[in-house]
Amino acid sequence: MSSVEPTMMPVxxxxxxxxxxxxxxxxxxxxxxxxxxxxxxxxxxxxxAVVGDVLILSFGQSPGAVYRLLLDGTWGNAYGxxxxxxxxxxxxxxxxxxxxxxxAGLFNIGAESQLAAGGFCAALxxxxxxxxxxxxxxxxxxxxxxxxxGGVVGAVPGVLKARFGAHEVIVTIMLNFIxxxxxxxxxxxxxxxxxxxxxxxxxxxxxTRLSDMSHAFQGSAANAVIVLAIxxxxxxxxxxxxxxxxxxxxxxxxxxxxxxxxxxxxxxxxWRALAISGAIAGIGGLNYVLGYKHYYEEGFxxxxxxxxxxxxxxxRSHPVGIGLAALLFATLSQGGLAVNxxxxxxxxxxxxxxxxxxxxxxxxxxxxxxxxxxxxGER
Amino acid sequence: MIxxxxxxxxxRIAIPYLxxxxxxxxxxxxxxxGLTLEGYMLGGxxxxxxxxxxxxxxxxxxxxxxxxxxxxxxxYALSSIRYxxxxxVVGIAINLLAIGLTRFLLRxxxxxxxxxxxxxxxxxxxxxxxxxxxxxxxxxxxxxxxxPAVAWLLYRTPFGLRVRAVGEHPAxxxxxxxxxxxxxxxxxxLSGMLAGLGGAYLALDQHQFTDGMTAGRGFIALAATxxxxxxxxxxxxxxxxxxxxxTLQIQLQGSQAIPxxxxxxxxxxxxxxxxxxxxxxxxxxxxLGKTAIE
Numbered sequence: 001m002s003s004v005e006p007t008m009m010p011v012x013x014x015x016x017x018x019x020x021x022x023x024x025x026x027x028x029x030x031x032x033x034x035x036x037x038x039x040x041x042x043x044x045x046x047x048x049a050v051v052g053d054v055l056i057l058s059f060g061q062s063p064g065a066v067y068r069l070l071l072d073g074t075w076g077n078a079y080g081x082x083x084x085x086x087x088x089x090x091x092x093x094x095x096x097x098x099x100x101x102x103x104a105g106l107f108n109i110g111a112e113s114q115l116a117a118g119g120f121c122a123a124l125x126x127x128x129x130x131x132x133x134x135x136x137x138x139x140x141x142x143x144x145x146x147x148x149x150g151g152v153v154g155a156v157p158g159v160l161k162a163r164f165g166a167h168e169v170i171v172t173i174m175l176n177f178i179x180x181x182x183x184x185x186x187x188x189x190x191x192x193x194x195x196x197x198x199x200x201x202x203x204x205x206x207x208t209r210l211s212d213m214s215h216a217f218q219g220s221a222a223n224a225v226i227v228l229a230i231x232x233x234x235x236x237x238x239x240x241x242x243x244x245x246x247x248x249x250x251x252x253x254x255x256x257x258x259x260x261x262x263x264x265x266x267x268x269x270x271w272r273a274l275a276i277s278g279a280i281a282g283i284g285g286l287n288y289v290l291g292y293k294h295y296y297e298e299g300f301x302x303x304x305x306x307x308x309x310x311x312x313x314x315x316r317s318h319p320v321g322i323g324l325a326a327l328l329f330a331t332l333s334q335g336g337l338a339v340n341x342x343x344x345x346x347x348x349x350x351x352x353x354x355x356x357x358x359x360x361x362x363x364x365x366x367x368x369x370x371x372x373x374x375x376x377g378e379r
Numbered sequence: 380m381i382x383x384x385x386x387x388x389x390x391r392i393a394i395p396y397l398x399x400x401x402x403x404x405x406x407x408x409x410x411x412x413g414l415t416l417e418g419y420m421l422g423g424x425x426x427x428x429x430x431x432x433x434x435x436x437x438x439x440x441x442x443x444x445x446x447x448x449x450x451x452x453x454x455y456a457l458s459s460i461r462y463x464x465x466x467x468v469v470g471i472a473i474n475l476l477a478i479g480l481t482r483f484l485l486r487x488x489x490x491x492x493x494x495x496x497x498x499x500x501x502x503x504x505x506x507x508x509x510x511x512x513x514x515x516x517x518x519x520x521x522x523x524x525x526x527p528a529v530a531w532l533l534y535r536t537p538f539g540l541r542v543r544a545v546g547e548h549p550a551x552x553x554x555x556x557x558x559x560x561x562x563x564x565x566x567x568x569l570s571g572m573l574a575g576l577g578g579a580y581l582a583l584d585q586h587q588f589t590d591g592m593t594a595g596r597g598f599i600a601l602a603a604t605x606x607x608x609x610x611x612x613x614x615x616x617x618x619x620x621x622x623x624x625x626t627l628q629i630q631l632q633g634s635q636a637i638p639x640x641x642x643x644x645x646x647x648x649x650x651x652x653x654x655x656x657x658x659x660x661x662x663x664x665x666x667l668g669k670t671a672i673e
Contacts, residue, residue: 174598185638310468
C-alpha cells in the first residue's frame with residue numbers, strides 16, 4: 001500500500017546534528033516533499049477538467065459556462081460558500097480519521113458508520129439532557145458522547161486486528177453495513193418522529209450557525225462546529241508530531257517490525273489508532289446533529305466516509321493538506337447542485353472519482369519521475 | 380409447496396451473488412482485492428439495460444454488461460498494477476465512478492434520475508417468480524454453472540495454477556517465467572465480466588435499471604468470497620446461505636419475528652467471525668492487496 005503510506009514529514013523527526021549541510025538537505029527535502037504533494041492533485045484536477053468537458057459536451061452545454069456557474073455557486077456568494085464550509089467540516093473530520101489510521105499503516109474504511117454512530121449517540125444524549133442548559137456547558141457532554149459512539153465502532157476492528165490479525169479493511173467495510181443497519185433499526189422502530197426518518201429534536205445545546213452572525217449566510221448550514229474541526233486538525237498535528245504516542249504511531253505505520261524491536265507495543269498502538277480514528281469521525285457527527293438539524297436522521301452520513309478517504313489521500317495525511325482537500329471535495333459536491341440546471345449534478349460524482357483515481361495513480365509515478373529528475377540523490 | 384417456493388426464491392436471490400462471488404474469487408486469488416465487485420455489477424446492470432433498450436435483444440444486453448464490467452475491471456487493474464496505486468483507494472473510487480456514471484448516463488439517455496424505461500428480458504412478463512420462470516432464463520443456468528466452471532479453471536488448468544501462484548507468491552511465479560502482470564490483468568478482467576453478468580441478471584430480471592439497484596450486493600458477494608475462504612465451491616455455498624437467510628426474512632415479513640435489519644447483518648457478521656478465526660481461521664492469499672509494493 002505504498003502510495004498512501006504516509007511520508008515522514010521533516011517536522012518532529014529525531015534530532016540530527018545541526019550542521020550546515022544537514023540544514024540545507026532539509027530545505028531541499030522539504031521542497032521535494034512539497035512538490036510531491038502538490039503535483040498529483042494538479043494533474044488530477046486537469047484530468048478531471050478534461051473528463052468534465054466530455055460530460056458537459058455530451059449534454060450539449062458549454063464547459064466554460066458550466067465551470068463558471070460551478071465557481072459562482074460555491075465561492076461566488078455567501079450562501080454557496082457557507083454550504084462549502086459546512087460540507088468541508090464533515091469531510092475534515094472523516095479525512096482526519098482516515099489519515100490517522102494511514103499514519104499507523106491502517107486503512108479505516110468505516111468512517112461512514114463511525115460518523116453516523118457519533119451523531120446518533122450525540123442525538124441520544126440530546127434527547128435526555130433537559131432543556132435550557134447553555135450550549136457551552138453541554139458541549140463537552142456531546143463531544144464525549146459522539147467520540148464514544150465513533151470510538152467504539154472504530155475500536156472493534158482495532159481489537160480484532162490487534163488480537164486476531166483480522167484485516168481492518170474488510171472488517172471496517174462489513175461493520176459499516178452492520179452499524180448502519182443497527183442504527184436504522186433503532187431509529188425507525190424506537191426513536192423516530194412518526195412519518196419521518198429522524199429523531200425528535202434535541203432539547204439543548206444547539207450551536208450557532210454562521211447565518212446568525214451575518215445575514216448573507218442565510219439558509220446555509222455552516223455552523224460553529226467548523227471551529228471544532230480546526231481544533232481537531234491542530235490537535236492531530238500536535239499528537240502525531242509532538243508527542244511520544246504520536247511518534248510510536250508513525251513508527252508502526254512506517255516499519256512495524258522495527259517499531260516492535262525498538263520496544264513499541266504494536267498491538268496496543270493498532271487498536272488505539274483505530275479507536276481514536278473512529279472517535280474523530282464520530283465527533284464529525286456533531287456538524288449535522290448539533291450544528292445543522294438538531295436531530296439524528298437516517299442517512300445523513302452517506303458518502304462522507306468514502307470521501308474522507310479521498311480527502312486523506314489528496315491531503316497526504318497532513319492536517320493542512322486535509323483542510324485544503326476537504327475544501328476541494330466540498331466545493332465539487334456543492335458545485336454539483338449549482339450546475340444542476342445545465343448538466344446533471346451527478347457529473348461531479350464522476351469528477352470526484354476521477355480525481356481520486358488520478359491522484360492515487362499519479363502519486364507513485366510523480367515521485368518516481370521527480371526522483372529520477374533529481375538524479376536519484378534522494379532516499 | 381411452500382418449500383419449493385422457498386427454494387425458487389433463494390435461487391433467484393442467489394444468482395447475482397454467485398456470479399459476483401465467482402468474480403471475487405478470481406480477482407482475490409490473483410492478489411487484487413474484490414472491493415470493486417459492487418461497481419462492476421452496477422455498471423453491468425446499466426449497460427445490460429442500455430444495450431437491450433436500443434437493440435431489443437437481451438443477448439446483446441448481456442454482451443454489453445460483460446464488456447462494461449470488463450472495462451471497469453481493466454481500469455482497476457491498470458491503476459493498481461501499471462501505476463501501483465493503492466488497491467483500496469482505487470477500488471472505492473471505481474465504485475464511486477460506477478454510481479456517478481450510471482446516474483449521469485441515466486439522465487443523458489433516459490432523462491430520469493431514478494429509473495430506465497422497461498426492457499424485455501429473458502423471462503416473459505407475468506410468468507411469476509417460481510421455478511417455471513427461472514428455468515426459462517439462460518442466465519440462471521449460467522449462474523448455476525459459473526461456480527463449477529471457476530473451480531475447474533482455478534484448480535484444473537495451467538491458467539488457474541498461474542492465478543493462484545501470482546496471488547500467493549508473485550516473486551516465485553515470476554522466477555519460473557509466469558508473466559505475473561498479464562495473469563493478473565486477465566483474472567481481474569474475468570472478475571469484471573462475471574460480476575457484470577450478475578448485474579445483467581439483476582437488471583433483466585427486473586426489466587429495468589433503477590438508480591443504485593445493486594444495493595450492496597457486490598459487498599455481500601465479497602463477504603461470500605471471504606466467508607468461503609477464497610474457494611469457489613465454499614463461496615458458492617456461502618452465497619446460497621446468504622440468499623436463504625434473505626428469503627426467510629422476506630417470507631417472515633408479516634410475522635415481525637426478526638427485524639429485517641438483523642437479517643441484513645448476517646453475511647457481514649459471519650464474515651467478521653470468519654476473519655477473527657473463532658471457528659476455523661480464514662487465511663487470505665498471501666499477496667492479496669500488494670500489487671503496489673512489488
